[in-house]
Amino acid sequence: MRPDPGHEPHAVVSGRAADVDAWLWSRTGDDAVTQTGDADVLARFREATSHPVE
Structure with a gap:
Protein backbone atom coordinates (compact mmCIF):
# COMPACT_ATOMS: atom_id res chain seq x y z
CA MET A 1 0.00 0.00 0.00
CA ARG A 2 1.14 3.52 -0.68
CA PRO A 3 0.14 6.57 1.36
CA ASP A 4 -1.89 9.33 -0.24
CA PRO A 5 0.29 11.83 -2.11
CA GLY A 6 1.43 14.56 0.26
CA HIS A 7 0.97 12.38 3.36
CA GLU A 8 3.83 10.55 5.01
CA PRO A 9 3.03 7.23 6.73
CA HIS A 10 3.48 7.01 10.49
CA ALA A 11 5.10 3.59 10.09
CA VAL A 12 6.19 1.24 7.31
CA VAL A 13 6.72 -2.52 7.26
CA SER A 14 8.61 -3.63 4.17
CA GLY A 15 10.43 -6.59 2.73
CA SER A 26 3.45 -14.94 12.70
CA ARG A 27 5.45 -17.60 10.87
CA THR A 28 8.70 -15.66 11.05
CA GLY A 29 10.30 -13.18 13.39
CA ASP A 30 10.63 -9.41 13.20
CA ASP A 31 14.08 -9.80 11.67
CA ALA A 32 12.48 -10.98 8.38
CA VAL A 33 11.04 -7.52 7.64
CA THR A 34 12.15 -3.92 7.94
CA GLN A 35 10.09 -1.75 10.27
CA THR A 36 10.51 2.02 10.30
CA GLY A 37 8.60 4.89 11.82
CA ASP A 38 6.69 5.41 15.04
CA ALA A 39 7.32 2.50 17.43
CA ASP A 40 3.89 2.93 19.06
CA VAL A 41 2.12 2.71 15.69
CA LEU A 42 4.12 -0.40 14.80
CA ALA A 43 3.26 -1.99 18.17
CA ARG A 44 -0.46 -1.23 17.74
CA PHE A 45 -0.38 -2.62 14.19
CA ARG A 46 1.33 -5.80 15.38
CA GLU A 47 -1.21 -6.19 18.18
CA ALA A 48 -4.09 -5.73 15.74
CA THR A 49 -2.68 -8.31 13.32
CA SER A 50 -1.50 -10.88 15.85
CA HIS A 51 -4.89 -12.46 16.57
CA PRO A 52 -5.89 -15.65 14.76
CA VAL A 53 -8.38 -15.38 11.91
CA GLU A 54 -11.46 -17.45 12.61
Missing part, protein backbone atom coordinates in the same frame (compact mmCIF):
# COMPACT_ATOMS: atom_id res chain seq x y z
CA ARG A 16 10.06 -9.33 0.16
CA ALA A 17 6.39 -10.21 -0.33
CA ALA A 18 6.90 -13.75 0.98
CA ASP A 19 8.65 -12.43 4.10
CA VAL A 20 5.97 -9.83 4.86
CA ASP A 21 3.26 -12.46 4.36
CA ALA A 22 5.02 -14.90 6.70
CA TRP A 23 5.54 -12.12 9.25
CA LEU A 24 1.85 -11.13 9.13
CA TRP A 25 0.90 -14.77 9.81
Whole structure:
Protein backbone atom coordinates (compact mmCIF):
# COMPACT_ATOMS: atom_id res chain seq x y z
CA MET A 1 0.00 0.00 0.00
CA ARG A 2 1.14 3.52 -0.68
CA PRO A 3 0.14 6.57 1.36
CA ASP A 4 -1.89 9.33 -0.24
CA PRO A 5 0.29 11.83 -2.11
CA GLY A 6 1.43 14.56 0.26
CA HIS A 7 0.97 12.38 3.36
CA GLU A 8 3.83 10.55 5.01
CA PRO A 9 3.03 7.23 6.73
CA HIS A 10 3.48 7.01 10.49
CA ALA A 11 5.10 3.59 10.09
CA VAL A 12 6.19 1.24 7.31
CA VAL A 13 6.72 -2.52 7.26
CA SER A 14 8.61 -3.63 4.17
CA GLY A 15 10.43 -6.59 2.73
CA ARG A 16 10.06 -9.33 0.16
CA ALA A 17 6.39 -10.21 -0.33
CA ALA A 18 6.90 -13.75 0.98
CA ASP A 19 8.65 -12.43 4.10
CA VAL A 20 5.97 -9.83 4.86
CA ASP A 21 3.26 -12.46 4.36
CA ALA A 22 5.02 -14.90 6.70
CA TRP A 23 5.54 -12.12 9.25
CA LEU A 24 1.85 -11.13 9.13
CA TRP A 25 0.90 -14.77 9.81
CA SER A 26 3.45 -14.94 12.70
CA ARG A 27 5.45 -17.60 10.87
CA THR A 28 8.70 -15.66 11.05
CA GLY A 29 10.30 -13.18 13.39
CA ASP A 30 10.63 -9.41 13.20
CA ASP A 31 14.08 -9.80 11.67
CA ALA A 32 12.48 -10.98 8.38
CA VAL A 33 11.04 -7.52 7.64
CA THR A 34 12.15 -3.92 7.94
CA GLN A 35 10.09 -1.75 10.27
CA THR A 36 10.51 2.02 10.30
CA GLY A 37 8.60 4.89 11.82
CA ASP A 38 6.69 5.41 15.04
CA ALA A 39 7.32 2.50 17.43
CA ASP A 40 3.89 2.93 19.06
CA VAL A 41 2.12 2.71 15.69
CA LEU A 42 4.12 -0.40 14.80
CA ALA A 43 3.26 -1.99 18.17
CA ARG A 44 -0.46 -1.23 17.74
CA PHE A 45 -0.38 -2.62 14.19
CA ARG A 46 1.33 -5.80 15.38
CA GLU A 47 -1.21 -6.19 18.18
CA ALA A 48 -4.09 -5.73 15.74
CA THR A 49 -2.68 -8.31 13.32
CA SER A 50 -1.50 -10.88 15.85
CA HIS A 51 -4.89 -12.46 16.57
CA PRO A 52 -5.89 -15.65 14.76
CA VAL A 53 -8.38 -15.38 11.91
CA GLU A 54 -11.46 -17.45 12.61
